[in-house]
Amino acid sequence: MKIVAVTSCPTGIAHTYMAAEALEEAARQGGHTISVETQGAAGASPIAADEIAAADVVIFAADVEVRDRDRFAGKPTVTGGVKRAINDAPGMLDEAERLLAAAPAATATATATAAGPIAVVPPPGRAPSSGGSRLRQWLMTGVSYMIPFVAAGGILIAVAFLIGGPEIANKVNGGTFRGVTYEAVDDISNLFEETGLAGVLFKMGATAFSMLVPILAGYIAFAMADRPGLVPGVVAGLLASAIGAGFLGGLAGGLLAGAVVLAIRRVDVPKAFAGVMPVVVIPLVSTLIVGFLMIVAIGQPIAALTDAMTDWLDSLSGSNAVVLGALVGLMMAFDMGGPVNKVAYTFGLAGLAAGNQEVMAAVMAAGMTPPLALALATVVRSHLFTPAERQAGQSAWLLGASFITEGAIPFAAADPLRVIPSLMAGSAVTGALVMAFDVTSPAPHGGVLVMGLMGRPLLWLAAIVAGMAVSAACVVAAKSLRRGDPVATPPSTTTGIRGPAAVAG
Amino acid sequence: MTALITTDLIDLDLEAGDRHAATAHLAGLLAGAGRVTDLDAFLADVRAREAQMPTGIEGGIGIPHARSSAVTAPTLGFGRSTEGIDFGADDGPAHLIFLIAAPADGDADHMTILAKLARRLVHASFRESLLGATEPQAVVDLIDKEVLGR
Numbered sequence: 196m197k198i199v200a201v202t203s204c205p206t207g208i209a210h211t212y213m214a215a216e217a218l219e220e221a222a223r224q225g226g227h228t229i230s231v232e233t234q235g236a237a238g239a240s241p242i243a244a245d246e247i248a249a250a251d252v253v254i255f256a257a258d259v260e261v262r263d264r265d266r267f268a269g270k271p272t273v274t275g276g277v278k279r280a281i282n283d284a285p286g287m288l289d290e291a292e293r294l295l296a297a298a299p300a301a302t303a304t305a306t307a308t309a310a311g312p313i314a315v316v317p318p319p320g321r322a323p324s325s326g327g328s329r330l331r332q333w334l335m336t337g338v339s340y341m342i343p344f345v346a347a348g349g350i351l352i353a354v355a356f357l358i359g360g361p362e363i364a365n366k367v368n369g370g371t372f373r374g375v376t377y378e379a380v381d382d383i384s385n386l387f388e389e390t391g392l393a394g395v396l397f398k399m400g401a402t403a404f405s406m407l408v409p410i411l412a413g414y415i416a417f418a419m420a421d422r423p424g425l426v427p428g429v430v431a432g433l434l435a436s437a438i439g440a441g442f443l444g445g446l447a448g449g450l451l452a453g454a455v456v457l458a459i460r461r462v463d464v465p466k467a468f469a470g471v472m473p474v475v476v477i478p479l480v481s482t483l484i485v486g487f488l489m490i491v492a493i494g495q496p497i498a499a500l501t502d503a504m505t506d507w508l509d510s511l512s513g514s515n516a517v518v519l520g521a522l523v524g525l526m527m528a529f530d531m532g533g534p535v536n537k538v539a540y541t542f543g544l545a546g547l548a549a550g551n552q553e554v555m556a557a558v559m560a561a562g563m564t565p566p567l568a569l570a571l572a573t574v575v576r577s578h579l580f581t582p583a584e585r586q587a588g589q590s591a592w593l594l595g596a597s598f599i600t601e602g603a604i605p606f607a608a609a610d611p612l613r614v615i616p617s618l619m620a621g622s623a624v625t626g627a628l629v630m631a632f633d634v635t636s637p638a639p640h641g642g643v644l645v646m647g648l649m650g651r652p653l654l655w656l657a658a659i660v661a662g663m664a665v666s667a668a669c670v671v672a673a674k675s676l677r678r679g680d681p682v683a684t685p686p687s688t689t690t691g692i693r694g695p696a697a698v699a700g
Numbered sequence: 701m702t703a704l705i706t707t708d709l710i711d712l713d714l715e716a717g718d719r720h721a722a723t724a725h726l727a728g729l730l731a732g733a734g735r736v737t738d739l740d741a742f743l744a745d746v747r748a749r750e751a752q753m754p755t756g757i758e759g760g761i762g763i764p765h766a767r768s769s770a771v772t773a774p775t776l777g778f779g780r781s782t783e784g785i786d787f788g789a790d791d792g793p794a795h796l797i798f799l800i801a802a803p804a805d806g807d808a809d810h811m812t813i814l815a816k817l818a819r820r821l822v823h824a825s826f827r828e829s830l831l832g833a834t835e836p837q838a839v840v841d842l843i844d845k846e847v848l849g850r
Binding site for chain 1 (some may be wrong): 749752753755757758763765766767790800802805806807808809811812814815816818819820821822823
């Protein structure tokens with residue numbers, strides 16, 4: 196059988212490697228193929244995604260939590276401590292074989308793949324791996340750490356809207372809601388007094404949301420360069436937020452940070468210097484380089500781009516309403532909270548201030564479509580998504596319905612080239628339909644909660660459903676075309692939508 | 701890089717009442733050789749690791765170890781006990797005791813050496829050679845050959 200294994204222990208200098216050696220030795224004697232990822236102090240070289248995809252069974256010999264466990268989801272798994280692997284590695288392999296025999300779907304792939312010559316795969320990291328799957332693995336790591344922030348923050352904000360009304364956002368942050376102007380609460384210690392529980396919940400949710408991009412960027416860099424990548428990655432993410440570059444900026448910043456750390460590591464340094472490299476030099480130098488690039492090389496063009504887009508959109512104000520609706524739809528779905536999305540949303544706000552309520556209705560609907568479409572896609576074709584994404588899909592219903600477009604970011608960040616165009620297509624349909632139906636919204640946010648205030652709310656809902664269907668169909672089609680992707684399509688999923696669950700049994 | 705192990709870090713007739721005394725004795729050798737700057741701090745780190753889960757494994761081996769800021773270079777201390785010292789393994793006391801000391805800020809190269817050492821410990825042939833060694837230099841030679849490949 197083909198085995199992938201992870202070993203890890205508290206200090207990561209002894210038992211991690213002993214367990215790895217014992218497993219490799221037992222696999223060699225048993226005539227199995229094994230690839231072990233040692234998550235120890237020497238730095239982990241992740242097992243290539245295609246190797247995980249080809250594996251029949253997973254062994255975790257770990258006393259501390261396995262990093263990025265998601266990668267191994269859907270495979271029969273034997274779990275134990277490092278000592279069990281050291282003392283009785285053959286026993287763990289026997290258990291793996293029994294598991295495999297009990298999982299019929301996986302056995303089919305086992306016989307198909309075990310026919311090749313039997314050899315001990317060298318320790319991880321050396322195995323060839325296509326650039327695309329490595330990239331996807333890095334992005335998935337960032338996304339998997341970000342998802343809980345999206346879910347927790349999004350649900351807190353949605354609940355705040357539910358109990359405090361959509362104007363709670365303005366009560367906390369200031370601004371105008373339906374003609375009433377609120378002042379921002381400057382002193383957070385007065386928040387509960389002035390805005391009540393809803394305001395406090397909103398603030399908590401917004402704070403969690405402010406970490407989305409830093410966490411995404413930080414853990415992308417972490418996946419690439421291990422611990423030294425975290426500092427420049429998080430800083431790149433914070434700067435991406437500060438310059439308004441959104442999650443796409445954070446994604447680029449995280450990749451950049453990881454690449455810079457990997458490059459610095461290649462530089463030969465004098466021995467005396469080597470000790471301070473991971474703690475001082477690498478974080479310092481990489482943060483300097485990445486921070487400078489983010490602020491100067493990316494920040495300024497984004498500001499200029501934002502201005503140019505705003506002017507351009509303004510110049511289109513009087514033109515064909517349906518085209519304008521499609522356009523703001525495309526923009527809302529492009530970067531979900533990033534600069535392009537902000538331009539479209541601000542355009543809607545400006546319209547509202549000038550007494551035009553149609554554009555706001557289109558903007559809001561087009562911003563709700565992405566999370567809702569993805570929630571729908573995870574239900575109708577769950578096997579195309581990782582377990583983490585499926586969980587994100589559950590909370591995306593609530594986030595989408597509350598016009599919290601960020602609910603779609605985990606999906607878009609993990610697979611931008613397939614997901615973003617799909618979302619743009621659906622949101623364009625929604626935006627165009629809302630304008631064609633002459634729907635009006637006097638409220639700048641709130642989603643389905645403000646339907647009661649709208650003109651022609653049912654047509655508005657119909658436009659959203661239409662866009663959802665288009666985006667979900669596009670996402671499913673785009674993801675189905677992908678071949679041999681290990682994370683999303685375990686070999687056994689052809690047996691049915693719920694395939695992975697059956698394998699895990 | 702400094703040698704992983706030297707003859708003055710080896711005690712082939714280790715006598716100690718329990719695993720803490722054994723560890724303290726080997727740590728004393730490391731301190732004497734300048735590999736450990738603060739003996740108490742290092743022992744506290746080793747104890748903290750030992751408290752998480754005993755480091756003994758089947759086959760008569762104890763591997764007290766720690767990453768500690770009191771350590772100057774990755775170092776192995778080795779003790780052999782004829783009567784055995786309990787390190788919490790299921791199958792009885794440890795006859796081979798390896799004290800692994802890693803610097804807190806050790807880079808990947810340091811850790812790779814220690815990882816290789818740990819991997820060798822799993823092999824029965826390596827353990828038997830250590831049990832049969834008659835003088836410290838033989839232990840040093842064996843470890844240099846098996847771990848460092850020279």
